[in-house]
Amino acid sequence: MGGKVSFPRINLDRDKTVVVTGGNTGIGYETAKWIAFLGAKVIIACRSEERANEAINKIKAEYQAEKERGTDGIIKDGDLNIEFMQLDLSSLKSTKRFIDAYKSSGRKLHVLICNAGIAMHEQAYTEDENELMFQVNYLSHLLITLHLIPVMKESGSDDCRIVLLSSAAHLMAAFDVTKIQGNHLSKDNFDRLKYYGNSKLYQIMQMYYMNRRLKDTNVSVLSIHPGIVETEIDRSFQDLGRWKVFFRMSKLFGFTKNPLEGAESSINAAINPDLKGTRDVYFQNCKASSTNSTARNMVNQETLLKFSLERLKDYLTEDIAKDWMPEIQI
Numbered sequence: 001m002g003g004k005v006s007f008p009r010i011n012l013d014r015d016k017t018v019v020v021t022g023g024n025t026g027i028g029y030e031t032a033k034w035i036a037f038l039g040a041k042v043i044i045a046c047r048s049e050e051r052a053n054e055a056i057n058k059i060k061a062e063y064q065a066e067k068e069r070g071t072d073g074i075i076k077d078g079d080l081n082i083e084f085m086q087l088d089l090s091s092l093k094s095t096k097r098f099i100d101a102y103k104s105s106g107r108k109l110h111v112l113i114c115n116a117g118i119a120m121h122e123q124a125y126t127e128d129e130n131e132l133m134f135q136v137n138y139l140s141h142l143l144i145t146l147h148l149i150p151v152m153k154e155s156g157s158d159d160c161r162i163v164l165l166s167s168a169a170h171l172m173a174a175f176d177v178t179k180i181q182g183n184h185l186s187k188d189n190f191d192r193l194k195y196y197g198n199s200k201l202y203q204i205m206q207m208y209y210m211n212r213r214l215k216d217t218n219v220s221v222l223s224i225h226p227g228i229v230e231t232e233i234d235r236s237f238q239d240l241g242r243w244k245v246f247f248r249m250s251k252l253f254g255f256t257k258n259p260l261e262g263a264e265s266s267i268n269a270a271i272n273p274d275l276k277g278t279r280d281v282y283f284q285n286c287k288a289s290s291t292n293s294t295a296r297n298m299v300n301q302e303t304l305l306k307f308s309l310e311r312l313k314d315y316l317t318e319d320i321a322k323d324w325m326p327e328i329q330i
């Protein structure tokens with residue numbers, strides 16, 4: 001899995017502004033770090049200020065070490081531009097506070113990397129009465145994109161991107177709008193892998209329904225499967241013995257990636273100039289890969305959008321609700 005880092009080592013415009021959700025650890029940390037090393041302004045949007053500051057200090061220390069080593073491609077002059085903003089995706093109130101703070105800061109936005117996520121969590125519901133993985137992985141990120149796409153459109157750049165961290169787990173998912181919340185299931189019958197996969201399926205469906213509406217704009221949406229990556233992702237399924245064994249065996253047989261290798265597809269999707277205007281691509285190991293027919297089904301996509309807008313209705317402006325109205329009668 002090792003080998004050469006496979007994203008272009010190019011200096012980025014110092015005004016290019018990139019948000020990485022969950023940039024304090026794992027894949028998000030490496031993504032935020034390398035994009036900052038290449039010169040862009042990076043905002044780590046995560047829930048713990050303490051963890052964010054630890055990450056920022058570590059990134060700065062690693063930058064000094066890379067500079068001393070003479071690492072290719074990283075900026076050599078000036079300081080890294082990297083900041084924290086508070087965001088808890090398990091709360092729509094917190095997510096809206098992040099959006100409002102972002103907009104009122106007057107910052108531009110060129111790349112939004114929806115990276116934060118939780119996997120195979122037990123059945124749980126947020127204060128907004130949504131299934132936890134549905135909200136953290138998909139719905140709250142959708143709210144951010146709906147509000148910040150206008151900021152991207154005003155950015156003055158002809159190349160703005162939204163990168164959605166999905167997963168190959170979407171291939172095991174199913175779409176049934178009446179079962180999105182999983183509240184017809186008891187805790188014991190709640191299939192944690194399937195509901196994780198569902199949340200990742202929704203992100204790919206989001207890519208398709210967004211690109212359909214954004215096709216004549218400067219904003220394009222891409223999605224990613226990072227591989228099996230050794231991060232803190234297993235925090236939420238420590239009690240699932242068979243999955244711990246799966247991760248351990250994957251590592252033993254060399255199928256896992258380290259966080260930097262896991263971040264390569266995200267970084268490449270975010271900054272590779274050859275991908276300007278590229279839409280509807282799901283990357284695995286930086287290469288276009290196939291999504292499943294459920295994800296590509298337009299009726300499913302528009303049905304999901306309608307359901308999602310309903311769940312978000314207290315947090316949308318009339319203009320947003322109108323702009324994103326489902327395109328077909330459902």
Ligand SMILES: NC(=O)c1ccc[n+]([C@@H]2O[C@H](COP(=O)([O-])OP(=O)(O)OC[C@H]3O[C@@H](n4cnc5c(N)ncnc54)[C@H](OP(=O)(O)O)[C@@H]3O)[C@@H](O)[C@H]2O)c1
Pocket residue numbers: 021022023024025026027028045046047048051087088089090091114115116117118119136137165166167168225226227228229230231232233234235
């Ligand atoms: N690792 C893999 O094998 C793998 C495979 C396929 C897809 N992915 C996807 O890759 C993405 C990154 O995962 P990772 O492996 O880097 O996992 P990780 O090390 O556990 O990092 C997850 C990040 O998400 C943040 N997060 C979790 N819940 C949040 C919330 N309510 N609000 C805001 N941030 C929250 C975490 O913040 P805290 O530190 O505060 O918890 C952390 O920054 C995820 O979307 C995951 O589904 C990973």
